[in-house]
Amino acid sequence: MNSTTTASTDARRQTGSGQHRAPYAEALRAHARRSWVRLNVPGHAADTLSFEPLTSLLGAEPLRLDFPPLLDGIDLGSTAPLQEALALAADAWGARRTWFLTNGASQGNQIASLVAPALGRVLVVQRSVHSSVIDGLVLSGLDAAFVQPSVDTDQGIAHGVTAGDLAKALAEHPDAAAAYVVTPSYFGAVADVRALAETAHAAGVPLIVDEAWGSHFGFHPGLPGNALSQGADLVTSSTHKLAGSLTQSAMLHLGHGPFADRLEPLVDRAFRMVQSTSASALLMASLDVARASLATNREGVGVSLEVAESARRVIRRLGRYAIVSDTFGLFPDIVAADPLRIAIDTRSGGISGHEARRLLSRDHQIMVEVATDSAVVAVVGAGAVPDMDRFIEALHCLPTPLVGIGEGDRPRLRLPSPGPARLTAREAFLSPSRSVPASDAIGMISADTLAAYPPGIPNVLPGEVITAEVIDFLQRTAAAPSGHVRGALDPAVSRLRVVDPDARLPHRAELPSRSESTEKTP
Incomplete structure (x- = not known):
């Protein structure tokens, strides 16, 4: 693996000229310091006295910084501070161009899905993509050909796809528009993006990467290289997750590869279609500040890496729990692990992940990112130094309700296999539908996306046949503490x-062939 070497190269580039500045955030702050009579939106008008409940909730400064878009000296014009901030972000991540998103990485996934029909008829998609990619398929109307990821059947979690499996799927679909993969996974498994990019390019299509959980990659020698440095063409980056911006803020990065000229105008048009015309200045400023901090604070990121690795060492030494990433070497699609993710096999310690998460929150005021039936995942933000001693102590104070049950007899909630697809996601979503009891739905075609949350990976898609196995999995997930099924009609x-x-059923829309679509100028 050469991910560490690539990461070092990334980090050297990102500490270059200007990365210590946050031009958009600085301009916004200077604008807020002026004495304004605000007779425009937002309606609170930064009147901290009249809107005291909001002030007491957030403080006065967020209200003062909450300006609408289209302001001279801030975001209007090609030389505005916003454009400088975008250019710095593109440089930091090694992108040809970057867009700030204010509706999360989900917005980036929808943009990527919307531009794909200009490139072909079928989107070759990793089956364990986030539900927002499926929402994008509904919006775009594209057919999808799914590539199955490797699955840890013991843990009931999906990882990534190999270049060989991607090549096979692309060979079966010569009218493919793009290849769409997810890396890293929710549990921190990193795929071989370089091999995946080479495979996609050899088939004549771009590689789109949902790197929502890898926004911090490439900013320290101890981190894997980011997807752009490995040849990805379009990358969704959920900056708020581990890179330190505010919740709901994210970025979309365009690579320098062979599809950049074709993709850039398409992405820009799709971005304008789905980005709010009232994009939050607070969210965009947080992206600017997070980039400056991440690009110039290698020492702080190093401390976070040490904190996470120390926690894993202690948990291994105490012996009650296992570390999920210790088994990553068994899977051919995994080439590295995100060291800021601490995935813990709680079942090996005598308690389900859902119960562990509930008790950690209720009894110890400790929040972990996700729980499954078998594990919990803790994350350490790049630059953060959480109290891991408190976490480890609380983890080992948890009761063992499964004591006395043999390891082989302990019930595990396994990831279900999806049913066959009968319609495209768009066809099923727009078709006449009806609500039926779950038992009657077996063998019928789903009109909805149903995804166990977290992590939000769809277990059944619009157009897929509903199976008894899937229903059992979703109902058991919903019944678990903190379990939730996105898209369900009832809890x-x-x-x-x-x-x-x-x-x-509606007729399938006629889409242009690749030869026709590539001849047209957007």
């Missing part, structure tokens, strides 16, 4: 929305 998943088999 218990007792009813599902299915395509009405008696209704006439």
Whole structure:
């Protein structure tokens, strides 16, 4: 693996000229210091006295900084501070161009899905993508060909895809628009992006990477290189996750590869379609500040890496729990692990992940990122120094309700296999549908996306046949502490929305062939 070497190269580049500045945030702060009579939106007008409940909730400064878009000296014009901030972000991540997103990485995934029809008829997609990619398929109307990821059946979690599996899927779909993969996974498994990019390019398509969980990659020699440095063409980066910006803020990065000229105008148009015309100045300023901090604070990121590694060492030494990433070497698609993710096999310690998460929150005021039936995942933000001693102590104070049950007999909630696809996501979503009891839905076509949360990976897609295995998994997830199924009609998943088999289905839209689409100028 050469990810560490690449990361070192990335980090050297990112400490270059200007990265210590946050031009958009600085301009916003200077603008707020002036004495304004604000007769425009937002309606609170920074009147901290009249809007005292909001002031007491957030403090006065967020109200003063909460300006609308289209302001001279801040975001208007090609030389505005916002444009400088975007250019610095592109340089920091090694992108040809970067867009700031104010509706999370989900917005980036939807943009990527919207531009794909200009490139071909079928999107070759890793099956364990985030549900927002499936939402994008509904918006775009594209067919999808799914590549199955490797699955840790013991833990019930999906990892990534190999270049060989991607090559096979692309060979079966010569009309492919793009290849769409996820790396790192929710549990920190990193795929071989370089090999995936070479495979996609050899097939004549761009590689789109949902790198939502890897926004910090490449900013320290101890971190894997980011997807752009490995040849990805379009990358969604959920900056708020581990890179330190405010919740709901993210970035979309365009690479320098062979598809950049074709993709840039398409992405820019799609961005304008889905970005709010009232994009939050607070969110965009937080992206600017987070970039400056991440690009210039290698020492702080190093401390975070040491904190996370020390926690793993202690947990291994105490012996009650296992570290999930210690088994990553068994899977051919995994070439590295995110060291800021601490995934803990709680079942090996006698308690389910859902129960561990509930008790950590209720009894110890400790929040972990995600729980599954078998594990919890703790994350350490790049530059953060959480109290890991408190976490480890609380983890080992948890009861062992499964004591006395043999390891082989302990029930595990395994990831279900998806049913076959009968319609595209868009066809199923727009078809006449009806709500039926879950038991009656078996064998019918789903009209909805249903995803166990977290991590939000769809277990059933619009257009897929609903199976008994999937229903059992979703209902058991919903019944677990802190379990939730996104898209469900009710919390218990007792009813599902299915395509009405008696209704006439919509005709599939005719899409241009790749040869036709690539000849057109956007």
